[in-house]
Amino acid sequence: MQIQDLPYPDPGLPDARSGPRFLRWLFRNQLGGQLKALAWGLLHFLAVSGLPFCVGLAVQAVVDRSGSRLALTGGLMALCAAGIALxxxxxxxxxxxxxxxxxxxVQQLLARKTALLGSALTRRVAAGEVVAVSTGDVEKIGWFVEAVxxxxAAALTVxxxxxxxIVYQPALGIVVAVGVPLLALAVLPLLPKATRRADHQREKAGRATELASDTVAGLRVLRGIGGxxxxxxxxxxxxxEVRHAAVRSARMWALIAAIQVLMPGLLMIAVVWYGVHLAREGRITVGELVTVYSSVMLxxxxxxHFEEIAMAYSFSRPSAKRAARVLSLKRATDIDGSREALVPSGDLYDPSTGLxxxxxxxxAVVCGDxxxxxxxxxRLGGHPAEEGTSVLLGGVPLDELPLSHARTAVLVxxxxxxLLSGSLRELLDVPASGAVSTDEALAAAQCADVLDSLAQGSLDAEDPLDTRITERGRSLSGGQRQRLALARSLITDPEVLVLDEPTSAVDSHTEARIAEGVRSLRAARTTVVFTSSPLLLDRADRVVLLHDGEVVAVGAHRELLHSDSRYRAVVTRETADEAALREAVDKERAAEAVPHGEETAAAHGPAARGVLEEIEETA
Structure with a gap:
């Protein structure tokens, strides 16, 4: 695989059961590149290691006054130099x-998982962790994979x-053969502690990233409240805290690096001392001593690379663990795409709640929480928080549909x-049935004033649709963002449209017009709106009250206001005292058969009459 061939046609199905398993999976999927790097690494390291033998031969040739051997050694050194460079x-x-x-x-796998889970991803994994995995963690994972x-190659060279x-000079070779493994293993007792400190640093950095992400996302609100x-x-x-954790981690790695410098130095001192002793006794030549000394030095x-692989694994292991955690998330209980490529239609039913x-x-669905x-x-969009009974659309479980068909059927x-950055035209250029035009969707979502505002704020865009929107729509107000997002959803014209509080940031007059626009535009389509707004509830064909995860009441808005105290408490924000007062008034009305309760309200005094009037106006 070459860089110019990226992205992968198919990144594969990862082994996300654990961080180490994920790293091994990555290594196996790049076996060709790993073998190529291993071959070039062996050439490089062996060429470097051949220089001491050439130096020893050259020194011995000078001692023996052999010009031919010196010339041959020069040729070998030139060959080693070429091997080193190549x-x-x-x-x-x-x-x-x-x-x-x-x-x-890894980035392709994360992008595919993000597209699969959609908005459900940040409900299951903290936003800071997702950012950390998709930015810094992928680099550390790649570092370990290529360092292997x-x-x-370095280990085989050693x-x-x-x-x-040992073959060249057994007396000194045995000393080196015993000393080198000790050098490689000297830092092993320190690695667990270094790894724990690196993990602690990563944890602190992830929390800081998450806090920064949340702060930036809510900066407009924070400025509004002075927070x-x-x-x-x-x-x-x-x-x-991140800085202190990084310093503590760096101290441990500095100690490991110092040991990696100290131990080879001690080995060279031992080799030189013992080699000089052998040379004095005539058991080795000067050239052999120089060869062994140079080999130990090189x-x-x-x-x-022993230190590097330890650092790479220590830093990549928590990164791989986080990546595996994200990649192990599933959209539903059964995603096999076994059904025919047909988009179902019909009633939307949730067996777990009865909705x-x-x-x-x-x-319209009312839920107090x-x-x-x-x-x-x-859940209605086919993304349950936990595995369980699937939502049915026309009797077909959404979890058993291919993802593309599930999203075509239900949009949440x-x-x-x-709102992604770019022009408004690009924002509204989404997969759609073609039955709803851009102008119709914008009109239903009451975006006329948004278009005017964008046109006035743009210096070069003649058409409001060509105006630019900043990242996440930060240049727009909350209500403007909601209306543009609603228009985008209406353009797609899905079989089922699920809206979660689509008008919570707009004024009541605009909300009433949006309710009429959505009802008119979606007249032949299934629409589910989660809201507690009386303006939306009053225009719904059917209102459902959810309480403690179950449907407890179904009916029209005005009927539920008078028949269900829990519904009234959510919609009108009625307090317990007001509920008790209303109950008492209703009992007196029934007893006295007074249609509108003027006498009963008067009997309770002006305060009671005012409370009742306020409740009725709110409803």
């Missing part, structure tokens, strides 16, 4: 290729050099929809 060049090229292709594979081949020294300094102070503290170069949205009707409403909306608009 091997280093292509080893670097292969290593970088392995690094980038591994990181690109270089480490293997073994071959030790064997060669930016509070969050900035929290980020400062988190940043300092062995520190491949030995550095039924009849085909072709506007169903906004978080529970968001989870239910996600989150309560906080995301």
């Amino acid at each position: 091997g280093d060049t292509f080893l670097h090229r292969s290593a970088v290729t392995n690094w980038i292709t591994a990181a690109a594979r 081949s270089r480490f293997t 073994v071959l050099v030790c064997v060669g020294l 930016e300094e509070l969050f900035l102070e929290r980020y400062r503290r988190a940043s300092q 062995l520190t170069y491949p030995l550095r 039924l949205a009849p085909a072709g009707r506007l169903t 906004p978080d529970a409403a968001g989870l239910q909306a996600e 608009q989150d309560k906080d929809p995301v």
Whole structure:
């Protein structure tokens, strides 16, 4: 695989059961590139290791006054130099290729998983963790994958050099063969502690990233309430914790690096001392002593890769663990795409809650808990938070549909929809049935004033649709973002449209017009709206009250206001005292048979009459 061939046609199905398994899976999928890097690495390291033998031969040739052997040694040194240059060049090229292709594979896998899960991803994994995985973690994973081949080449070189020294000069070769493994293993007792400190640093960095992401996303709100300094102070503290953790981790790695420098130095001192002793006794020649000394000195170069692989694994292991956690998330209980490529139609039914949205009707769902409403909306879109009974569309489980068909059938608009940067025309250029035009969708979502505002704020766009929208629509107000997102959803014209609080940030007059526009535009389509707004509820064909994860009431808005106290409490924000007062008034009305309760309200005094009037006006 070459860099110019990216992206992969198919990144494959990863083994996401654990971080180490995911790393091994990546390595196996790049076996060709790894073998290529291993071959170039062996050429490079062996050429470097051949220089001491050439130097020893040259020194001995000078001692023996042999010009022919000196010339031959010069040729061997030139050959080693060519091998070093060639091997280093292509080893670097292969290593970088392995690094980038591994990181690109992980990014493609993450992008595919993000597209599969949609908005459900950030409900299951913190936003900061997703950012950390998709940016810094992919680089660290790629670093370890490409470092494996270089480490293997370095380890094989060390073994071959030790064997060669034993054959070349057994007396000193045995000393080197015993000392080199001790050098490689000297840092092993420190690695667990270094790994724990690196993991701690990663954890702190992930929390800081998450806090920064949340702060930036809510900066407009924070400025409105004057809370930016509070969050900035929290980020400062988190940043300092990251700095302290990084310093502690760096100290441990500095100690490991120092040991990697100290131990080879001690080995060279031992080799020189023992070699001089042998040379005095005449058991070795000067050239052999120089060869062994130079070999030990140059062995520190491949030995550095032992430290690198330890660092790469320590840093990539938590990164791979996080990536595997994201990649192991599933959309549903059964995603096999076994059904025929047909988009179902009919009633939308959730067996776990009893929620039924009849085909072709506007169903409003009232839920006192906004978080529970968001989870239910996600579930209706085929993304259950936990495995369980699937939502049925026309009797077909959404979990058993291919993802593309499930999304064609049901579209969920989150309560906080995301607007990507670009022109408004690009924003509204989404897969659609073609039955709803852009102008119709914008009109139904009451976006006329949004278009005027965008046109006035643009200096070069003649058409409002050509105006640019900043990242996440930060240049727009909350209500403007909601209306543009609603228009985008209406253009797609799905079989079932699920809206989670689509008008929570707009004024009541605009909300009433949006309710009429959506009802008119979606007249023949199934629409489910999660809301507690009386303006939307009053225009729904059917209202469902969800309480503790179950449907407890179904009917029209005005009927439920008078018949169900739980519904009234959510919609009108009625307090317990007001509910008790209403109950008492209703009892007196029934007893006295007074149609409108003027006498009863008067009997309870002006305060009671005012409370009742306020409740009725709100409803």
